[in-house]
Structure formats: C-alpha cells, structure tokens
Amino acid sequence: MTDTTALVADTICRTVELGVTITGAAIAEDRTWIDCRPVEADPTCPTCGRPGRLRDHVDRVLTDLPVVGHPTRLRIQLPRFTCIDDGCEVTIFRQRIEAVAAPKATTTRRCARWILQRLAIDKMSVSAVARALGLGWNTVNSLAVSLASEFVAGH
Ligand SMILES: [Zn+2]
Numbered sequence: 001m002t003d004t005t006a007l008v009a010d011t012i013c014r015t016v017e018l019g020v021t022i023t024g025a026a027i028a029e030d031r032t033w034i035d036c037r038p039v040e041a042d043p044t045c046p047t048c049g050r051p052g053r054l055r056d057h058v059d060r061v062l063t064d065l066p067v068v069g070h071p072t073r074l075r076i077q078l079p080r081f082t083c084i085d086d087g088c089e090v091t092i093f094r095q096r097i098e099a100v101a102a103p104k105a106t107t108t109r110r111c112a113r114w115i116l117q118r119l120a121i122d123k124m125s126v127s128a129v130a131r132a133l134g135l136g137w138n139t140v141n142s143l144a145v146s147l148a149s150e151f152v153a154g155h
Pocket of ligand 1: 045046047048049050083084085088089090
C-alpha cells in the first residue's frame, strides 16, 4: 500500500488510534480480513524489560468491530523477539499491543466494548451480536460474562 492509501484506511478503520497500520485487506467467506502491523517495533521483554533480538514474525488474529455490516478480523503481523538476558525466564516473546487487545484476548478491546454496549444499551440479543461478529453464541456469551465480571471487579 502507498502511504496515502494506508493513511486513508487507518483513518476510516481508526487503526490510527491503536498503534497499528493497515498493510492489506481481503474478503473471504463474508469476513473482511484486515492485515496490519505495529507502527513502531517494541522489542522490550515483558519480563526483564531488556530489548530482545528480532527472531521472526507471527500472525495474531483478533475479532474486531464489523466494517460496513460485515464480520471483520484483524490479522496483525507481530514481531517475535528472543530475550538476550540469560537470566530471564522468557526466551521468546511477541510484541505486546496493549492498545489493541489484552495479552490473551481473541477480540480487540474496542470490540469487547462494542459487545457490552450492544447487549446492555441497545438490548441486542447474544445471537444478533454473534451474527454481526461472525462468532458462535457460546463465544459471545462467555465473552460478555467475563467482561461483565471484570467490570464489576473494577479492572
Ligand atoms: Zn527477558
């Protein structure tokens, strides 16, 4: 993508606010796949805080907000690093993208917020939310339960 195309895509999809930039997109089975990568590489080891050495890249797929009514997946190409500190318990780690998603989450933070808003404010059904996101009923239901528990617990 040219810089201008990427800027337009990042502005429309608001990925500009998440610290990732769009590198490509595709449609497969009614899902919109958005490829992106972090704008800045951050090699900081989450355990020891020292900078690691670039090893390779891995894809992390996250359910994101529907784009123009279609279920959407972000496919983020994340750099993976080797920790250079022999005393560190971590050997390999991938870059964290805290603004996009919690470390083990399968949906983006903004999508998690969207799910709760649709259920709590718009009184949408779990089935309707699941259909909009291209997820199963059980997945959305357990996401909603865990998000609500986190909220109640004050995290
Ligand atoms: Zn380390």
